[in-house]
Amino acid sequence: MAHPDPLIQKYLESLSGMFADEDVRASVLSEILARPEDVVAYRERYKYTRIWEDFSDEYFALAEAESRVSAPRKQVLAGKIYSTAHPAPGASDILAEALTRTDLGQGAEAGPLAELLERHPDMLEAYCSFPESGKDVFADLNRAFATPGIGIYIPQGVRMQQIIRVVRAAGQGEMMRSFVYLGDGSESTLWWEERPEGSLANNVCHAFLGKDARAEWTQTFCSGAQTLFIHHNYVRQLTGSRMQHHVFNVGGRSVRLNHNVSLSGPVASHESHGLCYIGDASVSDVDIRMEHTASDCTSNQLYKQIADGNSLGIFTGRILIPKDSQRTLAYQKSNNIQLDPRSMIRTRPQLEIYADDVKCSHGATVGQLDSEALFYLRSRGIGLQEARRLLLGAFAGEVFNDMEHPALNAAIRQYVGNHVLLLEDIQ
Amino acid sequence: MLSIKDLHASIKDTPILRGVNLDVRPGEVHAIMGPNGSGKSTLASVLTGRDVFDVTAGEVTYRGTNLLEMSPEDRARAGIFLSFQYPVEIPGVSMANFMRLSVNETRKYRGLPPLSPAEFLKKMREQASLVELDQKLVSRSVNEGFSGGEKKRNEIFQMAMLEPLLSILDETDSGLDIDALRVVAQGVNALRSPERATVVITHYQRLLDYIVPDYVHVLYQGRIVRSGDKSLALELEARGYDWLKPENNG
Numbered sequence: 172m173a174h175p176d177p178l179i180q181k182y183l184e185s186l187s188g189m190f191a192d193e194d195v196r197a198s199v200l201s202e203i204l205a206r207p208e209d210v211v212a213y214r215e216r217y218k219y220t221r222i223w224e225d226f227s228d229e230y231f232a233l234a235e236a237e238s239r240v241s242a243p244r245k246q247v248l249a250g251k252i253y254s255t256a257h258p259a260p261g262a263s264d265i266l267a268e269a270l271t272r273t274d275l276g277q278g279a280e281a282g283p284l285a286e287l288l289e290r291h292p293d294m295l296e297a298y299c300s301f302p303e304s305g306k307d308v309f310a311d312l313n314r315a316f317a318t319p320g321i322g323i324y325i326p327q328g329v330r331m332q333q334i335i336r337v338v339r340a341a342g343q344g345e346m347m348r349s350f351v352y353l354g355d356g357s358e359s360t361l362w363w364e365e366r367p368e369g370s371l372a373n374n375v376c377h378a379f380l381g382k383d384a385r386a387e388w389t390q391t392f393c394s395g396a397q398t399l400f401i402h403h404n405y406v407r408q409l410t411g412s413r414m415q416h417h418v419f420n421v422g423g424r425s426v427r428l429n430h431n432v433s434l435s436g437p438v439a440s441h442e443s444h445g446l447c448y449i450g451d452a453s454v455s456d457v458d459i460r461m462e463h464t465a466s467d468c469t470s471n472q473l474y475k476q477i478a479d480g481n482s483l484g485i486f487t488g489r490i491l492i493p494k495d496s497q498r499t500l501a502y503q504k505s506n507n508i509q510l511d512p513r514s515m516i517r518t519r520p521q522l523e524i525y526a527d528d529v530k531c532s533h534g535a536t537v538g539q540l541d542s543e544a545l546f547y548l549r550s551r552g553i554g555l556q557e558a559r560r561l562l563l564g565a566f567a568g569e570v571f572n573d574m575e576h577p578a579l580n581a582a583i584r585q586y587v588g589n590h591v592l593l594l595e596d597i598q
Numbered sequence: 599m600l601s602i603k604d605l606h607a608s609i610k611d612t613p614i615l616r617g618v619n620l621d622v623r624p625g626e627v628h629a630i631m632g633p634n635g636s637g638k639s640t641l642a643s644v645l646t647g648r649d650v651f652d653v654t655a656g657e658v659t660y661r662g663t664n665l666l667e668m669s670p671e672d673r674a675r676a677g678i679f680l681s682f683q684y685p686v687e688i689p690g691v692s693m694a695n696f697m698r699l700s701v702n703e704t705r706k707y708r709g710l711p712p713l714s715p716a717e718f719l720k721k722m723r724e725q726a727s728l729v730e731l732d733q734k735l736v737s738r739s740v741n742e743g744f745s746g747g748e749k750k751r752n753e754i755f756q757m758a759m760l761e762p763l764l765s766i767l768d769e770t771d772s773g774l775d776i777d778a779l780r781v782v783a784q785g786v787n788a789l790r791s792p793e794r795a796t797v798v799i800t801h802y803q804r805l806l807d808y809i810v811p812d813y814v815h816v817l818y819q820g821r822i823v824r825s826g827d828k829s830l831a832l833e834l835e836a837r838g839y840d841w842l843k844p845e846n847n848g
Contacts, residue, residue, distance in 0.1 A: 547686040550646050551700040552674035565690025
């Protein structure tokens with residue numbers, strides 16, 4: 172049956188086409204290749220990680236090879252969905268394989284994205300409201316090859332009491348697109364866990380917050396020692412909506428997160444907090460783009476990196492305030508600790524402000540653990556290792572301060588502490 | 599208890615201590631006075647193991663063991679306490695967690711079982727009231743947002759919690775008003791016993807009205823140039839330090 176809205180109908184008809192249809196693939200690829208000037212921008216955006224140098228050839232070879240075969244490479248959607256009062260799920264919690272659509276109660280659903288988009292026109296409409304080009308070569312490649320990932324649908328006005336937890340284990344070469352739809356006035360708490368296992372994954376996750384929607388969205392990344400993991404978030408927020416986003420990167424050879432936020436309606440707010448522990452021989456590269464498209468919005472970035480061994484930690488925080496986005500509040504803080512003299516931190520604030528009536532700030536610190544504080548603790552009988560743990564835990568603790576769901580807060584502290592032994596004492 | 603023999607210490611090749619000799623026996627209170635830059639705080643730092651100072655000669659024995667070979671944490675566990683001239687603020691580490699770790703590590707070293715949470719809280723409350731430290735401060739991060747006087751009270755509170763054998767008070771009186779000084783001194787005096795010793799580093803005789811020393815030493819250019827009883831402090835107050843400087847004594 173045809174959908175009354177012709178636009179939506181058009182998308183429904185081409186639904187599979189949204190996900191790596193041959194024509195889409197060909198057109199995206201030609202689009203990328205036809206924009207050599209953008210490659211310069213890509214290079215700039217990825218300049219410190221060498222992801223471009225190390226992997227672009229691999230990607231383009233893949234792109235060329237794939238564009239010659241008619242049947243898209245098969246990608247299997249893997250993952251689990253829990254709805255739970257306690258983030259460490261028990262046997263009685265709703266649990267579903269991501270391949271199966273799951274009823275989360277009150278009309279909320281989780282499951283394969285394509286199926287959810289077909290069932291929920293409001294969700295589809297929101298999905299279509301995201302601009303197609305990510306202005307990012309890896310996001311575009313994802314668009315060219317993507318298959319549908321997980322969808323989460325929270326209808327208008329629904330307040331989810333339970334925590335929705337998604338556990339994903341990305342397969343080799345995976346390029347998936349997931350979508351979290353949070354209807355007007357809804358409230359939800361999500362824990363999205365990525366544990367990529369192959370050598371390469373390049374995923375996109377869209378999140379849409381309708382008017383006055385509130386969401387607490389926590390992402391944890393723990394990838395294998397050989398994984399290059401690229402993840403793109405695209406968040407779009409309407410009037411009065413509020414998101415508290417936390418990201419914890421606790422492992423992996425090379426992790427790149429692009430967190431793109433568009434505050435599209437007035438009085439929307441976005442808190443973006445992150446903590447990265449970068450172990451020996453690893454790279455973490457976090458790139459935030461906070462676009463204050465509407466007036467009277469608030470954003471706050473707080474990113475902390477702990478670099479150990481011979482590691483590289485990169486933070487780029489962009490704040491864009493167009494000239495009509497008056498009365499904007501936008502803050503950014505990047506705090507970094509080097510545990511090893513061989514480690515390197517790069518932190519870049521990028522503020523582009525065209526409006527007059529704004530309050531913006533940015534600040535960055537890079538340093539070692541405070542030797543005076545270490546001595547103070549030791550002079551009270553606390554051993555060196557324990558003292559280091561206390562100070563690192565204190566450093567990390569600030570990231571958790573505005574994580575409001577108490578059970579989630581406790582669970583994530585434990586999760587991070589379990590993965591990063593140095594952080595057992597996050598207070 | 600503590601025996602310092604011909605102690606030399608320097609920081610980045612600049613000698614600070616140039617042959618300090620001092621013996622402290624249980625039950626005694628020693629005051630170390632001296633002009634700015636004479637090495638008083640360096641002596642406190644070397645005794646507690648701050649690694650920015652290099653000990654270039656001499657020896658320090660604490661209860662029969664070579665103190666200089668011990669880590670700062672082991673010195674603390676063995677009963678040495680330094681009340682810092684400038685207590686460090688440690689945002690994000692709560693006083694309660696800090697003290698619980700500190701007390702239990704010290705107890706472990708002495709072969710005692712850890713305090714139960716209830717015992718620990720009781721002890722915290724008792725000792726905080728001893729130095730009139732606001733209970734609210736105890737629930738905050740270590741020294742964060744404390745006033746100068748509160749930080750010093752907090753040092754004495756920690757001392758009371760840890761029950762050290764040898765307390766070194768490094769200018770605990772600086773920045774204190776008269777009332778705070780009295781409270782801090784009361785705290786110190788409450789802990790005096792025949793087993794415990796105290797070394798008070800100060801610029802002013804005033805503190806010694808409250809914490810009465812058995813011995814007063816004058817440290818000048820890295821050496822103890824004069825020792826005496828409490829009357830020496832009064833004399834210093836009246837005459838200053840100049841008369842003690844070796845160049846003025848021929």
